[in-house]
Amino acid sequence: MILLSTLFSVDFDNSVLRIGNQSVNLETVNKVLFKITTIVIIVFLMYLAIKIGNSLIDKFVKNQVESDLRFTMNEKKANTVGEVLKSVLKYTVYFFGITAVLSYLFNGISLTFASIGGVAVGFGAQSLVKDLINGFFILFEDQYAVGDYITVGNLNGIVESIGIRTTILRDFSGDIHLIPNGTISTVTNRSRGNMRIMVDMEIAYEENVDNAIDVINAVCDRFSKDNNDIIDKPQVIGVTSFTQSGITIRVTGSAKPMTQWAIERELRKEIKKELDSQGIEIPYPKTQIIQTVENK
Structure with missing residues (x-):
């Protein structure tokens, strides 16, 4: 306590705060504290505005998705509009908040400094304006949506x-x-319209091609009945190539966007299982050792 009293002392008669050997006018201290408090309040109001605004936007998006009204948006469109509204809200709050803070701090700023700053901001804002304009074109032309x-x-x-x-x-x-x-x-x-399914399977040259095609088509028929994401039933389109080890048979179809990879993986597995059960060989690298005996 003795140490603090020697470091800090207040002279109320002269309105002076002494910190060590330095003296500070209490009026100046009050002004600084008032400015700091004001800035903290502005920042808090900015945070509160964004928080409340985002909550209202989320509620709007949820109502759009769940509503059965004629003019409501689908889920992707609603989510996209929601993200854009959040972005607009954030930048608007930041702009007015920062402007308010700078105006409050530099109320007595000279016209020359303000003009120089305005020119600098103008040059820096060119890319920002380009981003904003292109962003609105992306939204209004529906080039892509959230989740695509x-x-x-x-x-x-x-x-x-x-x-x-x-x-x-x-x-x-x-x-x-x-x-x-x-x-x-x-x-x-890559998310607009039906997506292609394509699976290539190889069989050994020794196998009957027509029999293998019938087996694969039967697998595709069963697989399509159990999968609601398939649009056009996968089927064999024919032999597409001859490799060093076997014959390539191609299966194609179509599915809902973003489901094609899972369907291809599952269909490939089902075809492999059926070929194994039917004894149809899938080629793989083999090493054959031939031993000869020399006659003496």
């Missing part, structure tokens, strides 16, 4: 979020890619 599997440049993945400035893409290794909307020029959407 797309290709942008050399990046592939599922769209996790669409904002007015960036698109967030998660690839199948789990990596997150943040792509500025202004840089997106060509997009391949």
Whole structure:
């Protein structure tokens, strides 16, 4: 207590706060504390506005998905609009909040400094404006939606979020890619319409091709009856190639978007099991050792 009293002391008569050998006017201290408190309140209000706004947007999206009204949006469209609204809300709150803080802190800022800052912000905002404009085109043209599997440049993945400035893409290794909307020029959407199923199976040259095709088609018939994600029933289209070890038979069909890979894996397994049960050989590398006996 004695140490603190020697470090800090207040002279109320002269309105001075002494810290060691330094003296600070109490009025200045009050102004600083008032400004800090005001800034904290503004930041808290920004956080509160975003939190409440996001909650209302989530409720709106949920109502759209669950509603049976004629003019409601489907789940993908509702989620996409929800993400965009959250992005607009976030940037709007940030803009007004930061503007309020800067205006409060630099109320006496000179016109020259403000002009220089305005020019600098103008140059920096060019890419931001480009991102915003392209983001609105992506939304209104419905180029892709949240949950779609797309290709942008050399990046592939599922769209996790669409904002007015960036698109967030998660690839199948789990990596997150943040792509500025202004840089997106060509997009391949792999989630619109039915997706192709393609399975190639090889049989040995010694096997009867027609018999193998009948067996595979029978597997496809049974498999299609038990899978609601299949649109066009898989069937054999014929022999597509001759390899060093066997004959390649191709199966094709179509399925709902994003289900084709699971269907191909499962169908490949079922065909393999049936070929094994029918004794139809699937070729694999073999090593044959021939031993000769020399006559003496």
